[in-house]
Amino acid sequence: MYQPSEKNRERFQALAALPAVRTALELIERDQDRCIEEQCELTCIEAPTGSEEKRAGVFAEKLRALGLEDVHIDRNGNVVALRRGRGGGPKVVIEGHLDTVFPFGTVTGVERRDGFLYAPGIGDDTRALAMLLSLVRAMNEAGIETAGDVVIVGTAREEGVGSLGGMKDFLADNGDIEAALSVDNHDMGEIGYQATxxxxxxxxxxxxxxxxxxxxxxxxxxxxxxxxxxxxxxxxxxxxxxxxxxxxxxxxxxxxxxxxxxxxxxxxxxxxxxxxxxxxxxxxxxxxxxxxxxxxxxxxxxxxxxxxxxxxxxxxxPGGEQDADSPLVQAAWLSLEHLGVTPSLSKGGCTNANVAIAKGIPALCIGRAWAPDAESRKSYNHSLDERYPIAGAYKPVQQALLVLLSAAGVYGAVDSVLK
Ligand SMILES: [Zn+2]
The missing domain is CATH 3.30.70.360 (Alpha-Beta Plaits)
Structure with a gap:
C-alpha cells in the first residue's frame, strides 16, 4: 500500500487547513459552470497541431484579463503567463496543451447529453486550458500568495507529429523551471509520474x-x-x-x-x-x-x-525515471485522498511531463475529469465521439490547486514539498 511520509502528510494537512486554501477550493466548486462555458468556448476555436494561433490568442486574452503578468505568445507558439510568487519557493510551470488531433472543420459545436459534453477535443486537452483559468481566478479571489513563481502555459504541438514540441521548446528556453505539472490525464485518480x-x-x-x-x-x-x-x-x-x-x-x-x-x-x-x-x-x-x-x-x-x-x-x-515516493507524487496522492478520490499510480506515460522528467525536473501528469465509474472513465479521446463527464468537474481543478500549492509553497505558511 502506498504511504506518503509523515512529514509530507503533516505539511499537506497544514496546507489544506489554510483559510485562503479552503476559500479557493469553495470558489472553484462555485466556478464549475463558468469553467465549463469557457471549455466549450475554447473547444469551438479549433487548434490542429501546428495551427494553434487563434486559440492561443483567445487563451492569452483570458489570462491577461485575470491580471497575470507578462502574458505573451513565445517564439514557439506557447502562451506563457506569470503569477509571481513572494519568494522562497521553486518556480513551477503548470500547463495544458493547446492543440487537438482534429483538422479544421471537425468541430461543429458542443453537445450536452446524458451528463456529458460531446465534441472532438472537448477533453484532450481543452479542458485543461479552462481549468487553468478557473484555478487562477480562485487563487486571485482567495488572495493566495505562493512562495515560488507560477508559470501558466498553454503549450503548442503536443500531439502526433508535434511530438511534445511546444514543451520541449519551452523548457529549452526556460532553464529556471524547477517543477512541472501537466494537466493531460482523463481520470484525475491517476497520478502520472512515469515517462515512457x-x-x-x-x-x-x-x-x-x-x-x-x-x-x-x-x-x-x-x-x-x-x-x-x-x-x-x-x-x-x-x-x-x-x-x-x-x-x-x-x-x-x-x-x-x-x-x-x-x-x-x-x-x-x-x-x-x-x-x-x-x-x-x-x-x-x-x-x-x-x-x-x-x-x-x-x-x-x-x-x-x-x-x-x-x-x-x-x-x-523523451523518457526518464522518477521515484514513486518522490515528493510531488506524495502531494498528488494526499490531494486526491483529501478530495475523496481513490488515487492510483499510472503505468507509464507519454505526455508533456515526459519532457521535464527526461531533464530531471520533478514533474507529474494530473487529470482533468472526475471519473469514479466505468462510464465516466470512457472519454473516447482522439475520436469524433470524444466526451467529457460534467459531474464533479470542479474536483480536478481543486486537485490541480492543491498539487500546485504543494509544489510552489504558500508564502509565509507552508513550504514547498520540494524544499
Ligand atoms: Zn493530450
Whole structure:
C-alpha cells in the first residue's frame, strides 16, 4: 500500500487547513459552470497541431484579463503567463496543451447529453486550458500568495507529429523551471509520474530491383530484406515489467503493376517504448542489429547487389525515471485522498511531463475529469465521439490547486514539498 511520509502528510494537512486554501477550493466548486462555458468556448476555436494561433490568442486574452503578468505568445507558439510568487519557493510551470488531433472543420459545436459534453477535443486537452483559468481566478479571489513563481502555459504541438514540441521548446528556453505539472490525464485518480521513452523510425531498404524471373539470382531483394528484419524484430524478447513494447506499424513495398518485379525499395515504420531508459536502449540496439543483420543476410544470400538500409527518426518521446515516493507524487496522492478520490499510480506515460522528467525536473501528469465509474472513465479521446463527464468537474481543478500549492509553497505558511 502506498504511504506518503509523515512529514509530507503533516505539511499537506497544514496546507489544506489554510483559510485562503479552503476559500479557493469553495470558489472553484462555485466556478464549475463558468469553467465549463469557457471549455466549450475554447473547444469551438479549433487548434490542429501546428495551427494553434487563434486559440492561443483567445487563451492569452483570458489570462491577461485575470491580471497575470507578462502574458505573451513565445517564439514557439506557447502562451506563457506569470503569477509571481513572494519568494522562497521553486518556480513551477503548470500547463495544458493547446492543440487537438482534429483538422479544421471537425468541430461543429458542443453537445450536452446524458451528463456529458460531446465534441472532438472537448477533453484532450481543452479542458485543461479552462481549468487553468478557473484555478487562477480562485487563487486571485482567495488572495493566495505562493512562495515560488507560477508559470501558466498553454503549450503548442503536443500531439502526433508535434511530438511534445511546444514543451520541449519551452523548457529549452526556460532553464529556471524547477517543477512541472501537466494537466493531460482523463481520470484525475491517476497520478502520472512515469515517462515512457519512445521513438518512431522509418527504415528504407533499397537495392537494384529487376524482373522477378529474369533478374532472379543476380540481385538481392530489398523487400525480402525488410521481411527478414520484421521477422527478427517480431522475435525480440522484452520484459513485462518495466513495460517495454515494439510494433512495426507500416510495411510498404512494390505496386500493383509490379507483381512480376523485384521491388527496388521497401519501407517499414516502427515504434518502440519502455518505462525504463535502460530497457529502451537495449531494445533499440536489438532492433537496429536486426535491421543490419537482415540486410547482410539478404545480401549474402545472393552474394551481389547489397541491400542498403537508411534509418530516419520520425518521432521521439523523451523518457526518464522518477521515484514513486518522490515528493510531488506524495502531494498528488494526499490531494486526491483529501478530495475523496481513490488515487492510483499510472503505468507509464507519454505526455508533456515526459519532457521535464527526461531533464530531471520533478514533474507529474494530473487529470482533468472526475471519473469514479466505468462510464465516466470512457472519454473516447482522439475520436469524433470524444466526451467529457460534467459531474464533479470542479474536483480536478481543486486537485490541480492543491498539487500546485504543494509544489510552489504558500508564502509565509507552508513550504514547498520540494524544499
Ligand atoms: Zn493530450
Amino acid at each position: 521513452s519512445g521513438e518512431t523510425w522509418e527504415i528504407r531498404f533499397s537495392g537494384q530491383g529487376g524482373h522477378a524471373f529474369g533478374a532472379f539470382g543476380s540481385i538481392s531483394q530489398p523487400l525480402h530484406a525488410a521481411a527478414r528484419a520484421v521477422a527478427k524484430i517480431a522475435d525480440i524478447e522484452v520484459p513485462e515489467q518495466p513495460k517495454t513494447s515494439y510494433c512495426v506499424s507500416n510495411f510498404h513495398s512494390g505496386n500493383d503493376a509490379g507483381v512480376h518485379a523485384i521491388a527496388s525499395e521497401a519501407v517499414i515504420k516502427l515504434n518502440f517504448r519502455s518505462n525504463s531508459v535502460q530497457e529502451f536502449e537495449k531494445l533499440k540496439a536489438k532492433i537496429f542489429d536486426a535491421v543490419e543483420a537482415a540486410c547482410r543476410e539478404e545480401t549474402e544470400r545472393w552474394g551481389k547487389n547489397a541491400v542498403c538500409c537508411e534509418k530516419k527518426l520520425i518521432g521521439s518521446m
